Amino acid sequence: MPYVEWRGARCRVKWWAGEYLPNGAKKYEAKSGFTDEDKAREYGLDREYEVRHGMNVKVADGRALMEDYCWTWHDAQDLRPASMDAYKFMIKRQILPYWGKRTVESVSTLEFEAWRKRLRARASDGELSETYVKSILMLFGMIMDDAVTKYHLRQSSPVVRETGRRGRYKRTRRETKRPHEMAVIYALAKNAYVVWGYTGWVYQWTLPFTGMRPGEIRGLQRQFASPSWPLSDPDRGRREAFAERYADMPALRVQYQHRYVSGAKRLVEPKYESWRNLVLPPFLHHMHTNLLASHRSPWVFPSMTGGPLLGTSFERDYWHPIRDGAPARTGRVDRRREEIPRVPAMEGKRSYLTRHWHKEMLDEDGHAEIAVETRMGHEVAGVRGLYANLTTAMEQAIAEKLQERWERFLRDEKPEWLPPVPSFLPPEEK
The missing domain is CATH 3.30.1920 (Phage tail proteins - 2 layer sandwich fold)
Structure with a gap:
């Protein structure tokens, strides 16, 4: 008693x-x-x-400060480096400035709802993206749920999940997209050539015709590119497994993404561990062959200075001039550049939309769901994914349809300019 x-x-x-x-x-x-x-x-x-x-709930535990508990919670997680860095950033920049000096037990549902409303107002004002706000709220919910169920620091979570449609209805805002147009890709590729040479031209065609994520295309190395893969793969098991399958069907291997991990550049597994092989249409394979013959960088797409793309101001120095245009540059010979016209259809848009275009092309061509989702680096959930299998015929059909798009563009649009093939470097002496 x-x-x-x-x-x-x-x-x-x-x-x-x-x-x-x-x-x-x-x-x-x-x-x-x-x-x-x-x-x-x-x-x-x-x-x-x-x-x-x-x-x-022990009184002493419940009185722990949020700033101590949040970092202890973070250190206890076992996630991919990218997720750990993302959680660390949100805890530091968004959660602790508001909740850090509060005790774990003192956070109330009413206060949480007021904070959530404030975050959403910042998203409506354009200060934060809606996706980022959703990620912050999801993370805070996980932290407080674990405070209840795993660590017994409080009796219930202050985070009340929104189910149903109580309150004022607000339609989900989606980014405005344009239907895929080859002429738009061509205009972007022409501008990329002015900004970045033949590397830019090939890069801009690779994005919509492979659907690779930005980190994956930054991390694409020579040994995993279609001119030499799979025979150049350092893993003997993959060489033997894929040599026959891709003997007459050029393909590249998505093995890594290049990104910062704890402030250092690292090659890490693709998002969702979505290692995969991507068959290329012949025109894109030839572009990759010419590009790799013109430089000796280990990266398929080196930066303007020859190093990795990661670490460059890509949005400012590459994508924005490609998308929005730029005036002519004079002065030093190595900095001169002709005027770059803007591409109205992509003005102000993200380069990531070209990945969306790839999905659009695959859907228009009527490919099997397993072929489309595997190529995009997604899993097909449930029984459908369990029984489905990506076959060689499916991959061959994708390559053929993509090649047809390229040939139809050349035939119908009759582009007035195509870049010269770069000079090949002599083979290195052994």
Whole structure:
């Protein structure tokens, strides 16, 4: 039974915490500040009920500061480096500035809802993206759920999930897209050639015709490119497994993505561990062959200075001039550049939309779901994915349809300009 004692005008209640001290005596916890003895005793009875049923939260644990708990929670996670870095950034920049000095037990549902409303207002004002706000709220929900179920720092989570349509309806805003047009890809590729030479030309065609993610295309290395893969693969098992399959069907291997991990450049597994092989239409394979013959970089798409693309100001120095155009540059010979026209259909848009275009092309051509989703680096969920299998015929059909698009573009659009093939470097002496 809990014990109530008065101290001046207020009383406190003590109850057994379900543990024993080193000397064998029972360990008690207490709460002060009551003015009504019956309410104090009732509070103590509730705590003892929780102890008996494994629902108790230690007073000392519940008083832990959010800034301490959040970092302890983060260090306990076992996730991909990219996810760990993303969580660290959101905790540091968005969660702790608001909640850091609060105790874990003091965060209330009402306060959480006010904070959520404030974040969404920042998204409406354009200060934060809606996707980023959703990620922040999802992360905070996981942190508080674990405070309840795993670490027993509080009795319930303050995060109330929104189910149904209570409150004012707000339609989900989606990014405005244009249907895929070969003329738009061509215009971007022409501008990329002015910005970045033949590397830019090939890069801009590779994006919509492979659907690779930005980190994957930055991390594409020579040994995994179609001119030499799979025979150049350093893994003997993959060489033997794919040599016959891709003997007459050029393909590249998505083995890595290049990104920062804890502030350092690292080659890590693709997003969702989506290692995959991508067959290329002949025109793109020839472009890759010519490109790799013109440089000796280990990267298929080296930067303007010859190093990796990761670490460059890609949006500012590459994509924005390609997309929005730029005035002519004079001055030093190595910096001169002709005027770059803007591409109205892509003005202000993300380069990632060219990955969306690839999905659009595959869907228009009517390929099997397993072939489309595997190529995009996705899994087909449930029984459909369990029974489906990507066959050689499916891959061959994708390569043929993509090649048909290229040939139809050359025949119908009759582009007025195509870049000269770059000079091949002499083979290195061994």
